[in-house]
Every structure is written in C-alpha cells, then in structure tokens.
Amino acid sequence: MLLLFTANASAQLVIDVDPSMTRKYPIAIAEMKLFEDGKGNKDLVAQVKQGQQTLMNDLAIAGIFEVLNPKSFLEDPKTSGISQAQIDFTQWLQVGADYLVKGGIWNLGAGKIKVDLRLFDVTTGSEKLQKSFEGELAMQRMVMHNFADEIMMFFTKQQSIFSTKIVAVRKIDKTKQIYIVDFDGKNGYSVTRNSSINLLPTWSPDGKGIYFTSYMNNNPDLYRINPSGKKTVKISSYRGLNVGASVNRTGTQLALTLSKDGNSELYVMDSNGSNLKRITHSHAIDSSPTWSPDNRTLAFVSDRSGYPQIYQVDVNGGAPVRLTFQGNYNQSPAWSPKGDKIVFCGRDERLVFDLFIVDPKTREITRLTQDEGNNEDPAWSPDGRHIVFSSTRTGKSQLFIMSADGSNQRQITNGKGKFSTPDWSPILKAMP
C-alpha cells in the first residue's frame, strides 16, 4: 500500500510494489504505428498487432497498471505521431490515462524492422522512456518484453519478469519431462527427452542449470541439466530418495531430501554434490526444503506432529520451529525473495487444496486461492511480485500465474499434457 508518488514527474518515482494496492496506474497503449513502406505487408501488420498484444498482456500481468481499453481511445492513429510534439495529451487525459505508450515500426526489408518505443507521462506531457531496436522481425516479441521490463524498472526501480522463463514437469503419455515455457506460457519446449519419470525441477540462481530428480537410472537420483537440454550431470545418487533440491540464493549449496538413512531427512550439500551435511533428525518425514533469502534458514514440511505442517530450521542446526497450526495437510513451501512470506499449499476443511501465505515472523496466515479447483505447487517470481502454481480449475492440471496477493490469476499453459511443480527462473537478461 506504500506509494511514494510525487506530482513532479522529474523526481524519482519509488513504488514499493504491493500488488494489493487499490489504485493502479491507468496506462494507455496506443495502436502501434506502421510507417509507409510496411503497409502492404500482411505478415508485418499481423506481427505489429501481436507485438502490441504482447506489451498489453505484460503490463496487465505486472499488477501495478490498469491497462485501458483501446476502444475508448479518442486519438486518430492515422494523423498522430509517436513523438512528444505530435501527441495531443489532452485526448489521453480525457480517456483517463496517466501514462501512455507509443510505438512505431519501420519495415527495413529482408525480414528486418526498426522499432521505436516510448513512454509518456500524460499529466506533464513529458517523455519518460525511449527505446529503439533494429533487427529481425521475429525478435519483436522479445523487444516488447524488454520494453515492458524497462517500464517496470522506471516505476519500481527493480528488475522485472518479462524475460523470465518457467520450468515445470509436463506429463505426456506415461512419461514426465522437464519442460520450459516463457513466463507467459509461450515458446514451450522439452528439456529432457527420455522415457523415464523426471521430477521437481528447480533453477540455479544464474539460470544456467536446472536441478531435477529422475528415475532414468532406476532410482530417484538428482541431476543437473542445461536449459538447452544438453549436458546432464549426476549430482546425488544415494540409495533411496534424492529429491526436492532447493538452491540457496548464491548457488553454492543445495538443500534436499535423502532417505539413505532409512527415513526422509533434510540434508545440505555443495552444489556439485560434495560436503554432505544432515540437518534434521526425526522418525517422521522431513521434506521439501526452501531457503530463506539470507541463506540461514530452511522452511520445510514435516509430519512429526502426525500430519504434514510447515516448519523452519537453522541451517547450522538447532531444533525445528513449527510455523503453521491451521489445517492438517500443509505442504510445498516456497520462501519469498524478500524473506517476509512463505507460500504453501494446504488442504482446507472441504478437502480442497489451496494456496496460502504464512508470515514466518508473525505466523499470520493469508489465503490466496479459493473455490477454483485444486491449487498446488507454488513458486515465486524472482521479483517477488508473482506466484506461479498448478491448478485443476479448467480440468487437467495446468500452470497459472497470479500477483502475490492472489489477484490477477491467469492461465499460462493449455496445451497437451498435464503440468505440475513449476519453478520460476531468475531474471535471465541483464537490463541495458
């Protein structure tokens, strides 16, 4: 709810983005202008429309904007231009926009284009951002994502998610493969291509590796693979379970569940599998570790009380502390990048699985999903503003994203197969 917003547009805007903020920024995305030499090109026209759609979708997902309906716009796109002098800002004030995005595209021939994108503050009539790009037509989706990232950087002073990817498990026939999609569900591909069961993928913090468990060697062993699907390295293959790896924020250590000592316990090891250290000691199941952002604490699931509940434990030892006391089936914790929240999946009194947040300090519980199928497997976006999860609300299990307060829920996959256990990549591309 904290909005430090000044009327002086030249001052630094700092918005501590709490997605639950009631007032969102009304933003208009004007129709992209296709300059003379591209008008006859149907393919180009379609691409331009798609680019505009991509940008609108990104800003809608962002959670801090109210993306205005283009049907309400007053400006005639034929006569207006994209530079400050060519825009009548009063027309945009009248439709309720505080901010305006304008874009122009030039056809350079041979499949190449030039794109010019701008963000204006409508109230002051000033240009806030300008970005140009020259390259392949096929790159325009990426260009739009990058501009959305820049817009978010302008408002939040934080890197955003529009170049991120999501890794998940996709069940096709009898196999389960590790599968990567863009954060908006597009451009999906299979990372693993074996006939086995591959499970519980998680990104390394540099985005260059994915840890996962596979039965490819007839035991649930832990592997690391490049997102391209090349180079699989075995990390941990103790007898029994080697599952549920969680990488610390510096990428140096893994927490995971091993059952080599006869029962599921938490362990920590170096990211190459060496220096194994046991963390928990109980006859109950201890599983599903997730690191606090300061790398000092693990939240995890234990059924030492009789039913699975969320606990936390110091990585250097000490007695686990119970965090959840409501419900009798709480699992799949994920610690937020800021450290102030742990999202988890709980089974409510109607035996439906939904997502909740527990504050690790106050232990206060907040509900995020309700009355829409079973909702499971939550994971945070790297900026902490979003959560990806799996849901059966539209039938078979698919991936959804939402703002961290549970608002703005959107389905991102709907293809063949069932999707589960997503994990959100770090920010893969440094901002220019």
Added chain:
Amino acid sequence: MKILFNKNISFAVLILVCACIVVACGSKPPKQERSSAELAAIAAQKAEKCAPETYASAQKVLQKARRLTTEKKYDEARLHFKSAEKLFAQAIKEAKANKECMNEDQQQEEVEEELKIVEPPIDPEEAALKTADYQLEMIHFPFNSDIITDEAREILKKNARWMLNFPEAKVLIEGHCDNRGGMEFNLSLGERRASNVRGLLMTLGVMENNLEVISYGEERPLVDEDSEEAYARNRRTEFKKIWKN
C-alpha cells in the same frame, strides 16, 4: 485282483524255470523266448477285455509252451513261446483298434483315479506358495498413512512364506501413493510405506539382503483417475521379484 492273479502266475513260471535249471536239461531251455512271451502276456493284460479271442488263444499257446518246457521239449516250447508273444502283441493291437471298448475302460480308470485323489487333502494355497511364479500380492493403505492393516498383514504373511521358500529371489518393494498432496511429500510417504513393509517382512524371517525398497510417490498410479476408489487402489506397495543368477 487281476494284478494279484498275474503275479501268482509269474511266480509259478519262475518256479518252473528254476526247476528246469535244477533238473539241468540236455538241450538249452528257451530262456530268452520265454521271458519275452511272459512280458508280452503282462503287457497284454488290458487287451483281455477288448480283444478277448486273440488274448485267449495267446494264453493257450503260452500255457502249451510252458507245458512243453516242463516236458523238456525245448525246441517245440521255443516256437510256442515265440508265437504266444506274437499273439499277445496282436491282441494289444486289436484292443487298441476297438476304440469304443477302450474309452469305457479309460473312463473307468479315471473314476478310480479320482477316488484315489480324495484321500490326501492338499491346501492349494500352500502348494501355490511353493511355485516360483506365485504372484506376490500388493497391499493397500489408508490416506496419508503407512499403517499396515490386519488385512494387509495377512497378505504379507503369505508373501513372506513365499520369500522363505525362494531365498534365491530378491524382492523389490515399491511404495505408491494417491495423487493428492505434494509430489515431493508423496515420494517420502511412498518410501515410508515400503520401508514399513520391509520391516514387517524382516520380523517374519525374510533376510534383509533380500528386500529392496523404492518409492514412486504418486508417479505410477494403478488407476489414473480422480475418485475415492481410484485413490484407495493407488495407495499401495507392490512386490517385484528379482531372481539372483
């Protein structure tokens, strides 16, 4: 009764043969021919009913051959033994050709056999536990539980008995869950189910080295559906045999 009667005859024949040897006949007695004929007579016993005429004449010739032997008319006896043997073979052939008669005979034999089986009562389950291809039965669990129910315990006792009968087989205990709850937690739950079963099998005498454990969590359902019935069937441990070389 038939058998007893024939044994008596054989016994008598034997005595005759011995007597002959003791008497030390001049020319050689037809030992070879006689024993062949006597064996043919035994083999042809079943033909008495279905080829009575040939059988009767074969018997007559055999008796004459025996008499001739006692009278030390060895050469004549030899010829009679040979023709008796042939006649018995003929009788068997004829009896076989008389199918109607043979079938009746067989049925009667089967009835007699059945009557014999009734006597020692063998437990078929016990017998099955002694066969290598006995199917080890899976057991089921309540929701979120690794508790072995009484019903499951009885099944495990049988499985343990098979394992004790076949120590040359290792058994892989697979732990499975229904698809509710987190996949990660379910891997641990499946592991605990399988480990618990291993513990019980060990208390029943199965060697630890012969028991392997693997958890598949919710990854390999028996019934890939969402219903209470499907869930109940999927919460289980299965047993796979691994034969040592």
